[in-house]
Amino acid sequence: GENVEQHPSTLSVQEGDSAVIKCTYSDSASNYFPWYKQELGKRPQLIIDIRSNVGEKKDQRIAVTLNKTAKHFSLHITETQPEDSAVYFCALRGSSNTGKLIFGQGTTLQVKP
């Protein structure tokens, strides 16, 4: 079945630096790869997503890359700001059209001013 591993579990960067979080998966039929941001005490919210027919997608300071051959996808945040501090989750949807997502374990990002 679907499985996703997320690394690192914690990441500390200086304001203005870049941050990269990587997820690897096992099911080659997975076709949808979203990233969620969760601030303390809040619900997860979608920040960017990519589908399996696209290799890269960018939205201002955030980008996601997908390597289907190697079965990994990554979140890139450039010019980090203190408000980027949060827990980030990768997720994936398998080939079955059920809408269910399988989540990674999460990365706690701390951006130091």
Add this chain to the structure above:
Amino acid sequence: NAGVTQTPKFQVLKTGQSMTLQCAQDMNHEYMSWYRQDPGMGLRLIHYSVGAGITDQGEVPNGYNVSRSTTEDFPLRLLSAAPSQTSVYFCASSLGYEQYFGPGTRLTVT
């Protein structure tokens, strides 16, 4: 639109008690899911539904029941609460891709 709503926000139960966590959405989404969130373990899928009358198990279904009698509502029932069910519970709905999460229910079982 209210989006996805959950009640209650907080709940304390004693071991062995039962209760129902409520979830409702007003976006006419077919897909609804329940997740639990524990520190260091991400969001784990408990049960999900692809439409009224259809439910299926996720990764961690034991100790929980669901039903989907309408498109709008997807309640989660704890049959006999155990301390291991202490967690934050999120309900989510989707049309197939982006999932919209409710605000969560923080449950403590003593």
